Structure formats: structure tokens, C-alpha cells
Amino acid sequence: MRRWCEDRSTRPGATVALEPLWALARSWYDDRLELGWRRRTPPERQALLDAVGLTGPFWSLTP
Amino acid sequence: MGDRGDPPVAGERAELAGRVRQHVYRWFADTGRAPSPVELARAFELTPSQVEHVLEELATGADALVLLPGSSYIWMAEPFSAVPTSFLVGSGERRWWGNCIWDALAILALLDVDGWVATACPDCGDELRVEVAAGRVAGEGVAHFAVPARDWWRSIGFT
Numbered sequence: 365m366r367r368w369c370e371d372r373s374t375r376p377g378a379t380v381a382l383e384p385l386w387a388l389a390r391s392w393y394d395d396r397l398e399l400g401w402r403r404r405t406p407p408e409r410q411a412l413l414d415a416v417g418l419t420g421p422f423w424s425l426t427p
Numbered sequence: 428m429g430d431r432g433d434p435p436v437a438g439e440r441a442e443l444a445g446r447v448r449q450h451v452y453r454w455f456a457d458t459g460r461a462p463s464p465v466e467l468a469r470a471f472e473l474t475p476s477q478v479e480h481v482l483e484e485l486a487t488g489a490d491a492l493v494l495l496p497g498s499s500y501i502w503m504a505e506p507f508s509a510v511p512t513s514f515l516v517g518s519g520e521r522r523w524w525g526n527c528i529w530d531a532l533a534i535l536a537l538l539d540v541d542g543w544v545a546t547a548c549p550d551c552g553d554e555l556r557v558e559v560a561a562g563r564v565a566g567e568g569v570a571h572f573a574v575p576a577r578d579w580w581r582s583i584g585f586t
Contacts, residue, residue: 379569382557386564389533393506396537397456399449403490413576423576 384416459523461501461509506530518542528570535559
């Protein structure tokens with residue numbers, strides 16, 4: 365991963381294991397097929413990240 | 428040229444945009460690709476030009492779709508991608524493209540189906556496969572998020 369980042373002049377970000385990623389995939393998009401969908405507010409999105417353990421500065425949605 | 432009526436007014440426009448958005452998602456789910464403006468126009472008895480306005484509104488106003496730059500063609504209806512990506516999703520005979528591994532898994536979650544995601548290690552090219560069955564995920568590897576969460580929508584194509 366370090367080599368991949370270096371090749372692209374990109375700083376390493378954060379890694380996530382499959383289990384929490386799957387949990388996030390299930391919660392983040394669960395309303396997309398609904399007619400009344402609206403984009404979740406930043407606090408709502410932050411709560412979804414928190415719920416799967418993605419916390420800390422990298423996962424913060426506010427500057 | 429057929430007359431498809433006056434352009435909808437504001438309230439109707441929002442209601443129409445909601446129905447178009449849902450139709451786009453169902454289209455992706457059913458076919459694995461995005462509908463074109465002409466196909467949407469036919470489905471909603473609008474002119475392609477009226478559809479283009481709706482798509483523009485969905486992309487910029489509601490942040491519900493991503494259009495290919497400089498066009499009215501749908502690029503993403505997250506988690507679906509209209510263009511081939513490195514994340515092929517399969518369930519039975521059905522296939523979709525995810526924008527990233529997160530989105531690829533989300534397609535299976537959204538449709539509530541068992542399936543798989545086929546991708547490759549970005550560094551060595553070895554095939555990576557993730558399986559989803561009975562609500563559980565199995566596979567090797569980790570996902571790398573290069574962009575901090577606060578910047579995900581600054582350039583969604585890069586993210």
C-alpha cells in the first residue's frame with residue numbers, strides 16, 4: 365500500500381477491515397431505493413461512521 | 428415534433444425529480460447500467476431537454492447523482508457506476524459496477540442479495556474476491572481510504 369501511495373504521490377490514508385466496511389455498506393445506502401430519499405445530514409452520516417467504529421480525525425466530516 | 432406539455436412548476440419539479448431518481452436506481456438494479464436521457468424521457472413522457480434539467484437538478488441541487496463532466500449522462504448513482512470500474516459485482520447472472528469496494532459491497536446490501544465482488548490488488552494485480560452470503564462477508568484484504576471523510580465529496584470521482 366505504501367508503494368501504491370508513493371507511485372501516486374498520495375499520502376497513506378486509513379485502512380478498514382471487511383467486516384466494518386460491510387456494516388457501513390449496509391447502513392450508508394439502505395435508503396437509496398426509497399422514493400423519499402434525501403441526503404443524510406453530516407451528523408447523521410457521522411453517526412453511521414461512529415457506529416462501525418470509524419472514529420477520529422480521518423473520519424470526521426467537519427473541518 | 429410532439430408537444431409533451433409545459434415544463435413542470437417548482438413543486439411538481441421536485442416530485443418529478445424524486446421519481447426520476449428512484450427510476451434511475453431501479454434501472455441500475457435491474458440492468459446494471461444507467462438509463463440515457465432519451466430512455467428517461469420516454470419513461471416519463473418528457474422531452475430529453477426536460478430530462479436533462481431534472482438530471483442537472485438531481486446532480487447539483489439534491490446531490491443525488493453524478494453526471495459525466497460536461498454532459499447529461501449519468502456517471503454514478505452511488506453505489507452504482509455507469510462506467511466499468513475495478514469493482515465488478517455479481518449475483519447469479521446479474522452484474523453491476525461499484526465505484527469502490529465500499530460501493531461494490533453496498534450494491535449487494537442494497538439489493539439484499541448474495542453475491543461477490545471481483546477486484547485486484549492495485550499494487551501486484553492479484554485477483555481479490557469478496558463473497559457475501561446470508562448477510563455475512565468473507566474475503567481477504569483491507570480497504571484503503573486515501574481521502575479523509577470531510578473531503579469525500581470535494582472530488583467524488585477521485586474519492
